[in-house]
Amino acid sequence: MNIVGETLATAIPGSVALLYPSLGELISERTGVTNLGTEGSMLSGALAGIAVTLATGNPVLGVLAAAVAGAACAAVHALAVVLRGANQLASGLVIWFLALGVTSVLGSPLNGKIVDPLPALRIPVLASIPGIGPALFDQNALVYAAYLLAPAIWLFLTYTRTGLALRATGERPAVVFAGGHNPTALRFSATTVGGALAGLGGAQLALGIVGNWANGMTNGYGFVAVAVVIFARWTPLGVVAGSYLFGVALALASVIQANGIGVNQYLLDSLPYAVTIIVLVLVSRFGRSNAPESQRDALSETV
């Protein structure tokens, strides 16, 4: 494999672990709800995925459990923010702290236990494309699902009535209400679905990539997902680009070192963040330029 293929093969599983929560956060934010608890949803998903797979021996159930656990965390956030009008930033951070503490306690006995990671399913023909083929088409099912999910979410948001109502909820909920939809229900479900996707991101990390649980194993990637959505200016295409870009830059640190090339470690560590921010800011002029209006109102609310 050449170095491009090598980097991609290393990067894509990690990019997908970031793409799920980013897409989830995108849906949620387009209805006006920012969820800093995304990191918590990922952690819960990772733990639930490993725990259920260990208990049942069935990774499919593990993945489902991950989605449910992620959704449950987000539902608590939605309950506080959408139904009770709590401050979004405060509630999100509380959910994160809570998930970090609870998963550490519950997950403690699972440290050091391993499961087989989800198997790579080689797609015939496509996987034989020279260079990038093996990197893109010799991956696990969650990776392929993510390939399809991103355009599906774009189509849904752009071309369906529900997608329109969802986006409108993020701008002018009163208009949506007048139009016969229920903005509260839309926000609640979008936030919860977003959490389910973050849970899948956790599953990709724990079940899809490494095959074990370690306390706090998401190491802040959930917050990166929230940042990606903002820097991608709330566009699905930007979110996809940002996630893959971050994943590639993250993997580059390992690939560059394994190739014996000397680069400052601390520079390498900041690379994913720097590259993602710079590129997304540069391309932002092509997308929408403002946050969903009602989200801005919600966030500027003083505690």
Add this chain to the structure above:
Amino acid sequence: MRTSARAAAAIVAAAAVVLLAACSGSSAASTGASKKATTVGFIMVGSTDDAGYNEAVEDGAKAVEKDLGTSVKVITADNIPENDSVTQTMQAMANQGAKIIFATSYGYYKYALEFAKAHPDITVLHQGGFLDGTFPKNFGTYWGEAYDPVGLGGMAAGAVTKSDKLGFIYAFPIAQSIANIDAFELGAQKVNPNAQTYVVNTSNWCDPLKQKQAVTALLNQGVDVFSQHQDCQSTVIQAVKSAGKKIVGYHYDAKSLDPDGWLTGSAWKWAPVYEAIIKSVEGGTFTGSKYNANWTGTFADGNNPLQLASFGSSVPADVQSKILAEKDALSKPGSSIFEGPIYCQDGTVLVPAGKTATYADTNSFSCLVKGVVGTLPKS
């Protein structure tokens, strides 16, 4: 205003739950309390079930409890980050009557030293640190000559590799890790002059995603035997296992995770050190003793807390006997894997011919030896 009141209430409620969770997580497991019992605290940075560094500490603490019986009361705290939290944990242990505290993570060093200075009545021990200066009367560091067993693991790796490419995944360019990488490569060279060690760092003691990426990147270079200096081992062992490659472990004997791929490794056995230190404090002989200094267990003294782990099935019998013979050689007084001449990658002399590096020397190692591929980051 109603909103803000609710948010505040939510934060308070959640903080309470987190505190509860944290308390039960840092399980203040105590047993065998009697009136004269000495309370001993152990603080760990990670989980007590990490099949790695922290589980080895937990095993040591349990052994202390079992061996010393009612004369000690053991309290432990795990998942304590390397920041002010460790000071708070030490204070909490002091409030519970702890007279001896073992701060067992590398990054606890400065907090442990400060705490010792502020609390002359409590003896504070730091695991793995090195104090270059005057010791407070109630402070000591302890460690083992880790690089000797790591070098033995390197021999197993060098003998078994088919591609002559070994991989070493570390976290930060600290002296301990540098010495381990160098020892690993030197050990490999003893049985295979062509063996090269490729290095990748993860900037984290336990980030499974980066560990996995490091393994993948090294596999792409043709590396077929891996080793590591990370706190949690599972991800690397498992990634190596799925690739059908070999692993030399560190911190903990994790052969059971991959019986076929496991070559050998080094595993901490802390109990004898902990117990000797506790007894010296109880007997009032700690101050001025060898433990009131940078204490290092070695093969030569027969008290190296880092032991050679068990051999896996992939290590041929003749290689095993070569490694055991080398272990005997390293057990002679004054010997070490760092026997000159040893050269850095750029050709400068690390250890001159005829000299053997001491533990103190290795604490100022700042170069990778010839045969290591990759560079050390500059801070």
